[in-house]
Amino acid sequence: MQIKTIVALLIIVFTSIAHAREFPPAPGQRYDVGGYNMHIFCKGEGSPTVIIDAGLGDDSSDWFEIQDESAKITRTCVYDRPGYGWSDIGPRPRSSLVISHELEVLLKKAHIEGPYVLVGHSFGGYNMRIFAANHPDKISGLLLVDASHENQYEKLNIKLPQNLAKQRNTIILPKQSDQLLTDKAVILQERAYNAARAEINAFYQSSNEVKKYHQLPNIPLIIVTRGQGEWKGRVDGEKREKIWVSLQQDLWKLSPRSQHIFAFHSGHDIQLQQPEIINSAIADLVATSRVMQ
Template sequence: MSASSETPPPASVSQGRPPRRWLRRLLWTGLGLALLLVTGTVYQAVSAAADERDFPPPGRMVDVGGHRLHLHCLGEGRPTVVLESGANSMSSGWAWVQSEVAKTTRVCAYDRAGNAWSEPGQGPHDAAHVVEQLHTLLANAGESGPLVLVGHSLGGLFVRLYADRYPEQVAGMVLLDASHPDQLERLPGSARKQFELGVKMMALMPALVQVGLVRATGLFDAMGRGLPERAFAEAAAFASTPRHMEAAHDEMLAWDDSAAQVRATRGLGDRPLLVVSAGAAAGAPELVPAFQALHREMVSLSSRGEYRLIPEANHLSLLTDQAHARQASAAVLDVVLQVRAPPVAGAASP
């Protein structure tokens, strides 16, 4: 038989089809991912249920019209100090400061709508809505003025607007490494890039929380590390809930509206004001001097404004480090004592 008459070899059975080993790998990878997601979701649900049991609200749940906010007050005396947290923070973050200030006067920390123990509301998360909810919360809880407002980070915007809307209630203010309404326009360009990146990351957080990744990695534990044990556990637990993450994201999305509202406010007149800056960097060191310059400008909001630098503290440790928080508490108590002091004869009243 000639070579030309030989029967050609059969075509490969795999011709025109992907190799079976790749199909098997794809299948097992998909099954593995699905198993991880299911396991993570179950882990998150079980852990969240345990947190709800182990960490009941330490304060009161107060109705503010359709939903309830958590308010935790300690101490006695006047004026009443009201603590306003920064973004992605909560009332437990004030544990060191609140316990120290409570030795001298009444002091209240609370959680904004959707944060920590507070129930979500229907309104926006801009400064105007936050202020109205805080005003309703204090009124419904029977916490009357005079008030000394203390704002950390983003909370600095909220207390400034509160003082403008309800000047008759506010006797003094402390701004702790507070946000400035013009900071994204006036700080180096890296600040806006960091802010925009933070907003994008926060948008992903609820989904990552839902499948247990945030809890398993302790992604936000550093924000509360250094607090008393109970407060740290509460902060870590609520940083691992989708609701808290969604509220924090919504507050960041409302930045432009909040900043515009604060730009339109008046000053504090002759009510005492203490502006405190952290001297060390928690993130980008090149931004620290620029932030401090903005803080010094805010001293002019009051004819009795003062500036104080805590060199060894950073933005977070002002509250979470016991020694640094003691210095922040001293700043709050300095304003409390100024409010308590009798007016000087012939001086204008606030």
């Protein structure tokens, strides 16, 4: 009986440890947005509120350093789309229109009122453009960081992969796992992979949604574009980079009050490679918003 008891206790202990490792404490708060919970983490005080949406495969932790700087001048919030970070898995399809609606509900539940300065990285740019189009009176600025363009796959002649298994590490591998528990990357990798796969499966739908909700309010817009190529080693790599730059320049046309900045020493993850550029752009939009208020 003693041996069985000890074994049972050990099972309970290891199960408890595993459970603790699987669910590191969320730095922010989680709110029910319709039968599933989403995580949002805010720091700082003041208006406008900066809302940051990470790129495909990334979670809120990839933007903690940017948040720390931005929070010195105003309230700054990072959140996790369903399936990423500390948010539950959400319903399909994972298109930008669905995601922007989820963000709307999340902000209401968290009592985070506008005006907002929106920051969208990569795929997050889709979501923030639709959110801005649907809430023009609440938006005082928009920052698109090497953001997706609705025509990018046609222009670049890229077919979305049917099977991401071989690409999971390059898509999901967290870039700032040292800020968190060392096992966060392993614990959350499968969920993040599934979330990224669902977003990729709905990418064409998201592109069409952005085309439909293309009209932005008359707000300050900053486009930040990478300066380092992401297709190195490919025969058509240089050609693709030129197309990417032309698509980024096209985003500049979304507002008559736009700026286009190049991060010459960065690849796609500008927030990690040249964070000072992102911090400066956010500060500019916040300052402009305060003059307008």
